Each structure stands twice: as structure tokens, then as C-alpha cells.
Amino acid sequence: KAGVTQTPRYLIKTRGQQVTLSCSPISGHRSVSWYQQTPGQGLQFLFEYFSETQRNKGNFPGRFSGRQFSNSRSEMNVSTLELGDSALYLCASSAGTVRGNEQFFGPGTRLTVL
Amino acid sequence: AQTVTQSQPEMSVQEAETVTLSCTYDTSESDYYLFWYKQPPSRQMILVIRQEAYKQQNATENRFSVNFQKAAKSFSLKISDSQLGDAAMYFCAYLTSGTYKYIFGTGTRLKVLA
Numbered sequence: 001k002a003g004v005t006q007t008p009r010y011l012i013k014t015r016g017q018q019v020t021l022s023c024s025p026i027s028g029h030r031s032v033s034w035y036q037q038t039p040g041q042g043l044q045f046l047f048e049y050f051s052e053t054q055r056n057k058g059n060f061p062g063r064f065s066g067r068q069f070s071n072s073r074s075e076m077n078v079s080t081l082e083l084g085d086s087a088l089y090l091c092a093s094s095a096g097t098v099r100g101n102e103q104f105f106g107p108g109t110r111l112t113v114l
Numbered sequence: 115a116q117t118v119t120q121s122q123p124e125m126s127v128q129e130a131e132t133v134t135l136s137c138t139y140d141t142s143e144s145d146y147y148l149f150w151y152k153q154p155p156s157r158q159m160i161l162v163i164r165q166e167a168y169k170q171q172n173a174t175e176n177r178f179s180v181n182f183q184k185a186a187k188s189f190s191l192k193i194s195d196s197q198l199g200d201a202a203m204y205f206c207a208y209l210t211s212g213t214y215k216y217i218f219g220t221g222t223r224l225k226v227l228a
Contacts (some may be wrong), residue, residue, distance in 0.1 A: 031214060041220035042120075044203060056215040064225070090159065100147040100166060100209060103216070105159040 031096025137206030
């Protein structure tokens with residue numbers, strides 16, 4: 001099976017712009033979670049989608065949004081970018097039907113906001 | 115709100131020796147999962163080991179084992195016979211009860227010395 005893929009791998013944006021990141025889960029997985037990883041902060045949970053519905057949400061401002069398509073692919077959007085949004089954004093997929101199932105992570109998208 | 119604390123930002127171990135990484139968490143729940151994830155340099159995060167809170171027996175995966183102390187809310191990872199390939203960031207994670215929302219610690223960077 002192909003692993004979790006994320007595109008693009010690297011992005012450079014300026015303050016005020018918006019950005020869309022994409023995540024393709026492992027075939028058959030219906031749950032996709034998004035995380036923001038910054039040095040010293042670890043991974044912060046953004047949200048989780050299951051079968052096109054947001055099932056769980058972290059404590060991020062409304063500038064961070066996401067969606068999931070019928071093929072389970074997911075996108076994350078950040079509007080009005082701020083310098084503090086510079087981070088590695090990881091997505092993880094799992095079957096999503098049983099709590100505690102292993103999450104499989106993608107390589108991440110490195111976002112730099114100038 | 116649940117929190118996960120990894121108090122050791124960095125640890126070093128000699129090849130073939132044993133090292134223990136610490137993790138404590140705060141929760142009022144009784145049903146949850148705990149995980150250790152490994153993030154090698156420039157590589158994808160992978161699951162090392164998983165523990166279900168209702169199981170008293172400590173989880174073991176080859177050279178990796180945990181010391182789960184539920185009353186003390188402690189979940190440490192022991193790596194035996196350390197290998198150069200064990201060098202990575204290690205994250206402790208908590209899965210909240212009834213949700214698919216993961217809470218991660220800030221990570222411990224493990225260096226393995228030849």
C-alpha cells in the first residue's frame with residue numbers, strides 16, 4: 001500500500017496570503033487528522049475528518065479550516081497568514097473506526113511565512 | 115483539559131545501552147490510550163508502542179517497553195540495546211476518551227552515541 005502523501009512538501013508565503021495544503025490518506029482509511037508541529041511546542045492537533053465530516057477540532061482560530069472529499073483526501077486551508085503560522089504541517093490517516101487504531105503520518109508540508 | 119509533559123528535551127545513550135524517556139500526563143478520565151511515536155530526522159513519524167489504560171500489563175514491542183503507572187499518570191518508554199537507528203525525536207501522545215483527538219508532548223530528542 002502507498003503511504004500517506006502530502007503536497008506540496010515546501011511552501012513559502014507572505015503575511016496576509018492564504019494557503020491550501022493537501023493530504024492523501026492510505027487507501028481504505030477514512031480518517032484524516034491534521035497537526036501543526038513547531039520546535040518546542042510539539043504537535044498541536046488541528047482537526048480530524050471522518051467520511052467528509054469534521055469529527056474533532058483543536059483550539060485553533062477560525063483562520064484554520066479543512067475539508068475532506070468523498071475519496072477521503074483532505075485539504076487544510078489557512079487564511080490571512082501570520083508569521084507564527086510558520087511550521088511543519090502533518091497529516092495522519094487511520095481507519096478511524098476503532099479508537100486507538102494506529103495513525104500513519106505523512107512527510108509533512110513545511111510552510112514558511114515571510 | 116488533558117496535558118502531556120515530556121520533561122527531557124534531549125537525552126543521550128551509548129550504543130547497546132538502555133535509556134528511559136519520561137512522560138507524564140494529566141487527566142480525569144479513566145478510559146484512554148497512550149502512545150509513543152518516533153520521528154527520525156527528515157523522516158516520517160511512526161508508532162513505536164501503544165498502551166490501553168484499562169490494561170494493567172505494560173506493552174512491549176521487541177526492544178521497546180513501557181512502564182505505565184496509571185495512578186501516578188506516568189508513561190515512560192524504555193529502549194534496550196540502543197541502536198544508531200534509534201536516534202530520533204520521541205513523542206508521547208494521549209488519546210482522549212470517546213474522541214479521536216490526540217494530545218502530544220513536546221518531544222524528547224534522543225541521541226545515540228557510537
